[in-house]
Amino acid sequence: MKKDIEIPIAxxxxxxxxxxxxxxxxxxxWNAYVLNDRNTAIEMAIVVSxxxxxxxxxxxxxxxxxxxxxxxxxxxxxxxxDVLAFNNEFFLTYxxxxxxxxxxxxxxxxxxxxxxxxxxxxxxxxxxxxK
Numbered sequence: 058m059k060k061d062i063e064i065p066i067a068x069x070x071x072x073x074x075x076x077x078x079x080x081x082x083x084x085x086x087w088n089a090y091v092l093n094d095r096n097t098a099i100e101m102a103i104v105v106s107x108x109x110x111x112x113x114x115x116x117x118x119x120x121x122x123x124x125x126x127x128x129x130x131x132x133x134x135x136x137x138x139d140v141l142a143f144n145n146e147f148f149l150t151y152x153x154x155x156x157x158x159x160x161x162x163x164x165x166x167x168x169x170x171x172x173x174x175x176x177x178x179x180x181x182x183x184x185x186x187x188k
Contacts, residue, residue, distance in 0.1 A: 067160035069094040072104075072147045073177050074136055074169045075184030087141065087169065089133040091149060092179050092186070093125040099158075100124045102151040104133050108143030110166055115140055125151075130179050141169045147187075162187040 071092045079086045089106070093099050102122035108115035122131050136145065145164040150157065164187055174183040 065154075065156045065158050067149070067151075067158040070099060070149065070151070070158075070160065071186050071188050072133075072149065072162040072164075073130075073180065073184045073186045074141075074145075074164060075177065075180060075182050076171070076174060077182060087136040087138065089136050089147065090130045090180060090184075091122055091125055091133055092130045092177070093127060094179065095153065096127050097153060098124055098126045099151040099153045102131075102149065104150075105148040106134065106146065108140045108145045110143040113143070115143060128179065136169075142166060145169070 073090045073092055075088050075090060077086055077088055091102060091104060102125055104120045104122055105117060107117045118134060120133050122133065125131050144166050147162045149162065150159045164185065169185045173185050177184050177186060
């Protein structure tokens with residue numbers, strides 16, 4: 058019976074934290090994005106995010122992202138500089154191909170720093186990606 062249960066594996070969908078200039082506040086901000094590098098859209102995307110380090114935790118945030126077209130992206134949230142010192146977990150759930158997918162993405166403490174920024178093709182900005 059267990060052998061009959063199919064658990065689909067989420068592929069070609071990523072979370073990125075990107076360094077961007079904020080015109081309104083004249084400052085650099087860190088923004089989290091969902092990237093859909095699939096050849097089909099993903100639907101009803103929901104992201105649950107939280108930070109943790111030892112016994113300290115941030116609030117748990119829930120974001121309804123909706124549909125993300127193929128080869129595109131959507132912004133999830135602004136990530137405060139102080140929170141980057143924590144482990145940041147993003148749990149993504151979405152529908153595609155008439156199946157429910159889910160995947161956990163973890164940005165380890167200290168991994169989102171200017172020295173680790175790399176170009177992200179879909180967004181065409183520099184950031185850190187977890188696959």
